[in-house]
Amino acid sequence: MSQFAVMGCPIDHSLSPVIHQAFGELVGRSVSYERRRVEAGGLAHALEAFAAQGGLGVNVTVPLKTEAFSLSRRLSSRALRAQAVNTVSWAEGAVVGDNTDGVGLIRDLRDNHGLALRGSRVLLVGAGGAAWGVVGPLLDEGVAQLAITNRTAARAQALVDSLGDVRASVFLADDGDKPFDYVINATAAGLSGALPALPETVFPGAVAYDLVYGPRAQGFLSHAQRCGARSALDGLGMLVEQAAESFFLWHGVRPPTEPVLQKLRMPS
Numbered sequence: 001m002s003q004f005a006v007m008g009c010p011i012d013h014s015l016s017p018v019i020h021q022a023f024g025e026l027v028g029r030s031v032s033y034e035r036r037r038v039e040a041g042g043l044a045h046a047l048e049a050f051a052a053q054g055g056l057g058v059n060v061t062v063p064l065k066t067e068a069f070s071l072s073r074r075l076s077s078r079a080l081r082a083q084a085v086n087t088v089s090w091a092e093g094a095v096v097g098d099n100t101d102g103v104g105l106i107r108d109l110r111d112n113h114g115l116a117l118r119g120s121r122v123l124l125v126g127a128g129g130a131a132w133g134v135v136g137p138l139l140d141e142g143v144a145q146l147a148i149t150n151r152t153a154a155r156a157q158a159l160v161d162s163l164g165d166v167r168a169s170v171f172l173a174d175d176g177d178k179p180f181d182y183v184i185n186a187t188a189a190g191l192s193g194a195l196p197a198l199p200e201t202v203f204p205g206a207v208a209y210d211l212v213y214g215p216r217a218q219g220f221l222s223h224a225q226r227c228g229a230r231s232a233l234d235g236l237g238m239l240v241e242q243a244a245e246s247f248f249l250w251h252g253v254r255p256p257t258e259p260v261l262q263k264l265r266m267p268s
């Protein structure tokens with residue numbers, strides 16, 4: 001049986017094993033997929049040990065995505081743009097890094113929710129690793145404007161500068177006078193029950209999206225709805241879609257995502 005794993009810390013609640021095993025069943029492959037708790041600084045050793053026991057692929061999550069980027073001998077263009085790796089495989093013994101987070105967001109919005117990004121005005125909140133992962137794919141989808149705001153303004157500026165695209169800019173107070181089509185929360189604020197500071201005027205009529213799912217997304221999404229957002233979506237679909245893209249990289253087969261999403265949305 002082919003062996004895969006997700007590595008990070010904390011890792012106990014990761015849904016990745018359930019998702020990958022469900023994909024395996026749907027496409028008729030036996031997949032072993034486990035969680036491994038790996039702390040910052042421990043990835044090189046953990047990857048070596050996993051490869052030595054026959055492991056074929058690893059998903060990397062918080063706090064290891066930058067470490068995986070540094071350890072990769074070969075990088076996909078998606079990983080290079082994101083400056084982070086969430087999917088590892090091996091070729092001739094060398095670590096190969098890719099990043100499926102951005103495509104996961106796009107497929108969730110476009111295919112699962114039937115939403116169009118072309119020509120839209122997008123406000124991205126946050127300028128950390130999660131934000132870096134999604135900006136390139138959003139621009140590729142043809143958004144008309146990508147405004148970025150962050151608690152630490154200098155990081156938003158650095159992200160805008162790295163993009164070198166006239167459609168990307170730092171969010172300015174008067175940008176908020178006109179509501180956005182999408183307000184995407186890529187901050188870690190929800191982890192501590194906090195809300196990123198934003199003028200309420202950005203929300204009326206917008207689709208609010210949080211890259212995380214479940215209770216950690218609820219504060220931002222409820223606030224957005226109170227401020228007039230037309231819909232509020234958490235990142236569960238993105239999680240399943242990024243997993244599907246990793247599965248495709250490893251197995252060469254694209255699994256159906258809808259049945260897995262339905263199963264995960266069912267109250268337990």
Ligand code: ATR
Pocket residue numbers: 125126127128129130131150151152155186187188189192194195196197
């Ligand atoms: P990740 O990989 O999850 O993006 P990160 O790189 O540490 O993690 O980035 C966390 C992001 O959440 C940053 O944009 C951070 O803002 P700062 O750059 O100012 O640190 C943002 N963030 C975290 N806690 C926040 C809070 N309480 N309010 C607003 N933004 C917050």
